Each structure stands twice: as C-alpha cells, then as structure tokens.
Amino acid sequence: MGVKERREREREQRKSQIMDTARALLLEKGLNATSINQIAKRCELSVGSIYFYFKDKEEIFASLQVEGLELLYQTILRAVDNESLPEEKIRSIALAHLRFSKEHKNYLDIIHYFLTSPKTIFPPDLKNKIDSHGYASISILTDVIREGIEQGQFKAVDPKRQALILWGSFIGMIQLKKLENTILSKDEYQSLYMEALDRFLDGLRIY
Numbered sequence: 001m002g003v004k005e006r007r008e009r010e011r012e013q014r015k016s017q018i019m020d021t022a023r024a025l026l027l028e029k030g031l032n033a034t035s036i037n038q039i040a041k042r043c044e045l046s047v048g049s050i051y052f053y054f055k056d057k058e059e060i061f062a063s064l065q066v067e068g069l070e071l072l073y074q075t076i077l078r079a080v081d082n083e084s085l086p087e088e089k090i091r092s093i094a095l096a097h098l099r100f101s102k103e104h105k106n107y108l109d110i111i112h113y114f115l116t117s118p119k120t121i122f123p124p125d126l127k128n129k130i131d132s133h134g135y136a137s138i139s140i141l142t143d144v145i146r147e148g149i150e151q152g153q154f155k156a157v158d159p160k161r162q163a164l165i166l167w168g169s170f171i172g173m174i175q176l177k178k179l180e181n182t183i184l185s186k187d188e189y190q191s192l193y194m195e196a197l198d199r200f201l202d203g204l205r206i207y
Helices: 003-029 036-043 047-053 057-081 086-103 105-115 124-150 159-179 188-204
Strands: none
Touching: 003 036, 003 047, 003 057, 003 105, 036 047, 036 057, 057 086, 057 105, 057 124, 086 105, 086 124, 086 159, 086 188, 105 159, 124 159, 159 188
C-alpha cells in the first residue's frame, strides 16, 4: 500500500471514529448537550482535528443521518430485488424496515431523533441532502404501489400519498417497542406492525 492510500485509509478511519463518538454522545446526552469539545475529548483528539473533517457539529450529525438513510435504502433495495409481485415487494420492504430497526438500532434512533425534532436543526443545504436520501427509500415503496395499480392489483390511489401513510405506520409501530413491559408484552409491537401492514394491504387490494 502506497503512502497516499495509507493516508486516505487513516483519514476515513479517523472520520468514522468521530462519527461513532458523535452518535454515542447524541443518543446519550441529546443534541444541545453535545458539543465539539465533548466529541474531541472522547475521541482523544484536538478540537482543531475535528474541524479538519467537519465544519461544525450539525455537519457531523447530518453525515450520520445520511449514512443511516443510505444503509436503510440499500437494505430495502435488496429486499425488493428478491420479489416479483407488488404485494410481496411491499411485505419485503416492511420486513426489511423491521429488521433494520433491530440490526441498526443506533442509526434508526438517529433518524427518528431528527425526524421528531420540533424544529429544523440543519441549514437548508444539509437538510436538502438528508431529505433526498430519506425520500429514496419512500420512492421505492411509491414505485411498487404504482406498479400494483398499473397491473390492476391495487386500487387507483395516489401512490406517493399511500407510501407516506405506510411509511409513517412503520415508524409509529416500531416506536411502540418502547412500551414493552408497560402496556405491551415483549415483542408484541412486531405482531402489531405486521397487522398494520395487513390492514393497509386489505385497503389497497382489488378483490
């Protein structure tokens, strides 16, 4: 490995270290209580080193958002490739989203953290970048619903609107996991998640 390649690998490793630390601090302390100084201290780096890789903490958290959304998109893309019928594709998307929530909980927590924030945190350029990555997964679901309509399997609905409704249901049902051991039994949220999917498909099908 040449000097250039080694330096590039070290740069990526350092950047990943910063993002991992920022992710942990965000989930532990919240956005307002997380600072560049804290990130640098936990990384055992100078503040200047952090600014070499990122302009500010918003850019760090935006990078985490984009990384998580891209990972979710790739997970859903692979799930859809294994199916041919629109309804089965929707089921695969739902299962992929549920699996992502278990295998990549930290990323999903980051995504939901900013999704449920009462105010816009990122400047317009970063927000547009995040939104474009977020919509990529929803657009797959939109295309599948449109495919089912064109094949005469689904009712003539607005595909994008229905995709957003189902996506919102995914998010809400996964959040119910927090109610385990209170009003829900262990893993009951999963059966509710799948039942919500069934009810959605019942309303979409042409019988």
